[in-house]
Amino acid sequence: MKTAKTVDELRNEIKVFGENKTIGFAPTMGYLHEGHLSLIKRAKTENDIVVVSIFVNPTQFGPGEDFESYPRDFEKDAGLAEAAGADILFLPDAKEIYPVGSATIVEVEGPITKKLCGSSRPTHFKGVTTVVNILLNIVSPDKAYFGQKDAQQVAVIKKMIRGLHMQVAIVTCPIIREADGLALSSRNVGLKTEEREQAPVLSRALNIAKDLWISGENDVATLKTVIANEINTMPLADIDYVDILDYETLAGIEKIDAPALAAVAVRFGNTRLIDNIILE
Structure with missing residues (x-):
């Protein structure tokens, strides 16, 4: 090289x-x-x-x-x-x-x-x-x-x-993840021990929403609430945003009737993490 x-x-x-x-x-x-x-x-x-x-x-x-x-x-x-x-x-x-x-x-x-x-x-x-x-x-x-x-x-x-x-x-x-689901990021090194333990809630919340969507729920407001509620079970998590948008254009949607992007940003102390999942 x-x-x-x-x-x-x-x-x-x-x-x-x-x-x-x-x-x-x-x-x-x-x-x-x-x-x-x-x-x-x-x-x-x-x-x-x-x-x-x-x-x-x-x-x-x-x-x-x-x-x-x-x-x-x-x-x-x-x-x-x-x-x-x-x-x-x-x-x-x-x-x-x-x-x-x-x-x-x-x-x-x-x-x-x-x-x-x-x-x-x-x-x-x-x-x-x-x-x-x-x-x-x-x-x-x-x-x-x-x-x-x-x-x-x-x-x-x-x-x-x-x-x-x-x-x-x-x-x-594709996103590459740790065994517990945390998306790999250079910023993960900034997580303190307890923050690192709680950080996999991002992928867990997104997957809960995906499972709910697969079962037939396509209301964006409902799915966003599910994601936020799961993230908020972690006391160190400070949500920046939770959103679900059209996958191609990132336009706002109320119902999922085409591929959609469920995305989150959450702070743990001084470290800001992002994650997402495609609903398609």
């Missing part, structure tokens, strides 16, 4: 592989876990070259959020990425992604970025779409791989791709 820290280095490393090679790209913020590695492994099976980026993007963190404390372990990440099949690891610093004088922002407007995480993190998706656009322009991949855990992010990025007529396929990979 080769490592590149600048745009020129990365593009030169890609050229070494020769022309007409397909490129798979997994953009990450590092502190890699099995969820990230599943993206890299999937990319390896579908492309000639796999590029993995590790960049903790400052523009998607709001004031008072955890940018400074976001976990970082680049040396360990490099070993994991290589073992999973990465051919090139891109490790830029902020000045490489946002050169001096940079003033370009890519923003997807409308309700899709205003609900769920967008309601409590109003500048978040502007930072996400800007950095993803930059990275896609740098790497020029055929396919880019994202995890279903960040379902709203994937929906926003897909809308950006359509709106800008970008020639890249977005591949969404």
Whole structure:
């Protein structure tokens, strides 16, 4: 595996592989876990070259959020990425992604970025779409791989791709979970012992709602109440949101008559966790 820290280095490393090679790209913020590695492994099976980026993007963190404390372990990440099949690891610093004088922002407007995480993190998706656009322009991949855990992010990025007529396929990979159901996340390391014990309530609540939906309940308000009530059985859980939306558009719905996304965000102490499940 080769490592590149600048745009020129990365593009030169890609050229070494020769022309007409397909490129798979997994953009990450590092502190890699099995969820990230599943993206890299999937990319390896579908492309000639796999590029993995590790960049903790400052523009998607709001004031008072955890940018400074976001976990970082680049040396360990490099070993994991290589073992999973990465051919090139891109490790830029902020000045490489946002050169001096940079003033370009890519923003997807409308309700899709205003609900769920967008309601409590109003500048978040502007930072996400800007950095993803930059990275896609740098790497020029055929396919880019994202995890279903960040379902709203994937929906926003897909809308950006359509709106800008970008020639890249977005591949969404399943959520990878711990044995007790907790969705893998780099932020899980911030959970204290008791918080970690209570955190699996997110997936448990979502699955209770899914079972109820399978049994015939399709009223969104009822299912949201079931999810919230289960999460609130954990004394350390502080709900940010519980919502059920149309899966493709993230539009609000009252009844489930097409694939829907049930999504939650919950704080345990200083750690904010998200999870979701598809009802289809």
